[in-house]
Amino acid sequence: MSGRVVLVTGGSRGIGLACARRFQALGDQVAVTYRTSPPAPSEGAGEPLLALRCDVAVPEDVEAAFSRLEAELGPAEVLVCSAGITDDGLLMRMSEERWHAVIETNLTGTFRVAKRAIGPMLKARRGRIVLISSAVAYLGNAGQANYAASKAGLVGFARSLAREVAGRSVTVNVVAPGLIDTDMLSALAEEHTAALLSRVPLARLGDAAEVAAAVEYLASAGAGYVTGSVLAVDGGLGMGH
Amino acid sequence: MADEATFDKFRSCAVEVLQVPAEKVVPEASFSGDLDADSLDLVEFVMALEEAFEITVDESELQGVETVGQAYELVTSKL
Numbered sequence: 001m002s003g004r005v006v007l008v009t010g011g012s013r014g015i016g017l018a019c020a021r022r023f024q025a026l027g028d029q030v031a032v033t034y035r036t037s038p039p040a041p042s043e044g045a046g047e048p049l050l051a052l053r054c055d056v057a058v059p060e061d062v063e064a065a066f067s068r069l070e071a072e073l074g075p076a077e078v079l080v081c082s083a084g085i086t087d088d089g090l091l092m093r094m095s096e097e098r099w100h101a102v103i104e105t106n107l108t109g110t111f112r113v114a115k116r117a118i119g120p121m122l123k124a125r126r127g128r129i130v131l132i133s134s135a136v137a138y139l140g141n142a143g144q145a146n147y148a149a150s151k152a153g154l155v156g157f158a159r160s161l162a163r164e165v166a167g168r169s170v171t172v173n174v175v176a177p178g179l180i181d182t183d184m185l186s187a188l189a190e191e192h193t194a195a196l197l198s199r200v201p202l203a204r205l206g207d208a209a210e211v212a213a214a215v216e217y218l219a220s221a222g223a224g225y226v227t228g229s230v231l232a233v234d235g236g237l238g239m240g241h
Numbered sequence: 242m243a244d245e246a247t248f249d250k251f252r253s254c255a256v257e258v259l260q261v262p263a264e265k266v267v268p269e270a271s272f273s274g275d276l277d278a279d280s281l282d283l284v285e286f287v288m289a290l291e292e293a294f295e296i297t298v299d300e301s302e303l304q305g306v307e308t309v310g311q312a313y314e315l316v317t318s319k320l
């Protein structure tokens with residue numbers, strides 16, 4: 001077997017799954033984590049992905065997933081953190097629970113996974129970490145204070161980690177998608193999506209595969225001199241921010 | 242328990258993690274100067290020692306530890 005060992009969290013659906021398929025098409029050995037159910041086998045998708053059950057909000061799950069990954073494929077050389085949730089509501093009505101749940105999965109979950117992945121990367125003196133943030137991190141979005149805070153937090157986290165591990169040729173970058181056509185978007189009220197879409201210069205939703213292409217680039221050999229950057233894939237919504 | 246075998250084990254951790262020749266791992270060697278180790282190297286080194294000796298080292302205990310001898314003393318004090 002050849003190719004890099006790639007781990008994608010939140011790889012059961014949406015953007016994470018699109019990334020996993022992309023790496024698989026490149027010949028990499030790909031594992032995905034899922035929380036509820038493993039990715040559905042899709043036609044012509046080639047080899048099944050190694051599916052690891054893991055709720056990133058549970059430290060023991062993260063450890064178990066990495067142990068199995070390392071036993072079956074070896075240590076992760078590329079890590080993509082796409083596991084994420086929304087739980088929207090205006091701040092006045094936002095409970096502590098909703099705040100914590102989103103921060104816990106999106107920000108603390110990413111901290112947990114990246115922390116576990118980084119040791120073997122430092123030892124190998126190479127590695128790529130790509131975090132999936134959001135255009136909302138910079139723009140803010142009414143009703144998404146918890147989500148936007150978690151996604152902005154990822155940028156500061158990524159840039160700090162990028163500095164810590166740069167001396168070992170490990171890069172850490174962020175992709176900030178805009179409106180991407182996945183289950184997460186379908187959960188949003190239709191008029192809300194329409195209002196956001198009216199602000200997108202390219203005037204359409206993005207495809208998960210278009211986000212995966214950006215992730216593929218940041219994980220590629222050609223991106224060896226790129227670290228701490230945020231790559232927007234948002235149809236121009238944030239004009240690069 | 243500070244015998245030769247213990248130091249050997251300590252030294253092989255240093256050789257492996259810090260990628261330095263064994264003969265440079267002497268008590269008076271300083272990590273930053275003589276062994277050219279940066280802060281990340283030291284974190285990795287401490288983690289390797291924790292695993293090899295089955296000890297835990299608190300962040301605060303590392304303050305002021307600058308030489309091989311000091312680090313070795315810290316390890317043996319926990320055995």
Ligand SMILES: NC(=O)c1ccc[n+]([C@@H]2O[C@H](COP(=O)([O-])OP(=O)(O)OC[C@H]3O[C@@H](n4cnc5c(N)ncnc54)[C@H](OP(=O)(O)O)[C@@H]3O)[C@@H](O)[C@H]2O)c1
Pocket residue numbers: 009010011012013014015016033034035036037054055056057081082083084085105109132133134135176177178179180181182183184185
């Ligand atoms: N879609 C967009 O417009 C958009 C825009 C900007 C950013 N993003 C970000 O892109 C990432 C992927 O979103 P998506 O659109 O692909 O969403 P999605 O289709 O809802 O998929 C979310 C993925 O995250 C996993 N997940 C959620 N909570 C988890 C947890 N606690 N532990 C482990 N896995 C967990 C889900 O697993 P299960 O299948 O088991 O639930 C699923 O695989 C998210 O971080 C999201 O914030 C999306």
